[in-house]
Amino acid sequence: MDLLLPGFGLFFWTAIAFLTVMFLLKKFAWKPILEALNEREKNIADSIASAEKVKAEMATMKSEHEVLLNQAREERTLMMKEAKDTKDRIINEAKDIAKEEANKIIVEARQQIENQKNAAITDVKNQIGILVIEVAEKVLRKELQNKAEQENYIKKLAEDIRLN
């Protein structure tokens, strides 16, 4: 039964030792250790949270980039198309203008040719007229050299006039 009876001396020393050690450890060991552990725990949690946040931000940024890239791509396509259209239009316009111009030139040339031709024809006609008159004059002069023939011709002409 001695076993179950607490000895006073040991009880006394345990009380002193345990309370002292608890007080000292609380002040010099548990407090700094627990503070450090909890701070680290918080630090890690914060780090993970901020990493998550950055990840999320990156994801948003990436999707934004994607959107921007797509927009740029679309814009580029659009611009290319516009440029092509403009090019085609300009070429066509130029072609049209050139054709018109050419037509105009052709028309003018034709006109000029016509004019030249007409002038030439007129000239030829005049020349021919002059030649005819000269020939006629020469013929008349030769035919009307004697008086009888002159009278005859006048009579004839007079007859023509009466008839007219």
Added chain:
Amino acid sequence: MKNSPKTSVKSVLLAFFMVLISTFSAFSDPQMTETAHAEAGHEATAEANHEGHKEGKLDIKGEIFGHISDSYDWHLFTLGEGHEATHVSVPLPVILYNPTNGLSVFMSSAFHHGHEPAHGYELYVDGGKQKIRAQDGSKFYDISITKNVLCLFISVIILLVLMTGVARKYKKNGINKAPSGFQNALEPIIGFIQDTVAKPYLGKHYLKYMPLLLTLFFFIWVNNLMGLLPFGFNLTGNIAVTLLLALVFFVVMLANSNKYFWGHIFNPPGIPFGIKLILVPIEILSNLLIKPAALAIRLFANIFAGHTIILSIILLIFIFGGLSKVAGIAFIPVSLGFTIFMFFLELLVAAIQAFIFTNLTAVFISQAIEEHHHDDDHGHH
């Protein structure tokens, strides 16, 4: 004649303890423990010798209780046999206070192992346990530095040095450097106490009780392990120590208890008057007596039983040896096998009992500081 098997026992014991000691290498200098074990081996056999010769046969009860009880000197071993035996032990200070004679302080060697009285007191052995009585029969208070008090002081120093060392590391390195050395060993344990004991039971108040829980856990654990070292220490297997630890818990629980706790004890809600007459005494007993007593007795009994079993198994060698020399030698391997097994079991028990004490302390405190009412804390103890 008896000497030859016993020397072989010594050497086998020694070899076995050498293997065991590697488990404790973190806690002490290997050189020191080696000699300590050698001495312990001597002690077990030498004392068996001594007692056996005096009584004519082995005094099993005295042998076991002599080892697990407190004593006024730190007995290492005994040389020689019978009356010529020389006891080699470290004397420890005896401090006695007598209201009439005043304070007497002297080394326990003054008693010459109980052969001579000193300062009006005499030492005697009762059932293997050393006791002091005044020669004139007067009453006195005994606050001697006994073997267990020495163990207590050593463990306190170990705790202070280890823990403040680790704390200093945290202060020096800050939180951004990876823990190193003993810090690594301590951190998961502290985290374990915090996350599985303190936080689940004590909720948001947990930080207030962490110093108590941590000190209890490490104090009990270190002393349980000290008890396994063959120095003959048995601090946590002593009812005085476990009672004090339980009292500390009890004071903390009472100091922090709230009105729900007391209301629950003296006026359990929603229970008819007739049943209250029965229930209130039960509640008073369970909360104010059984809780601390359960803590004290559980730890004491576990450690005490472990030590007793190990000693009994070792003593079986000598019991069989007493019957016949051959039987004694034949039983050595069996006994050693069991002892090794028990030692590993006790290593486990050392940690488990420290954890259980801490855990129950947290549970009981949580019941005293609980804000909301739960009816399920009847009869759980």
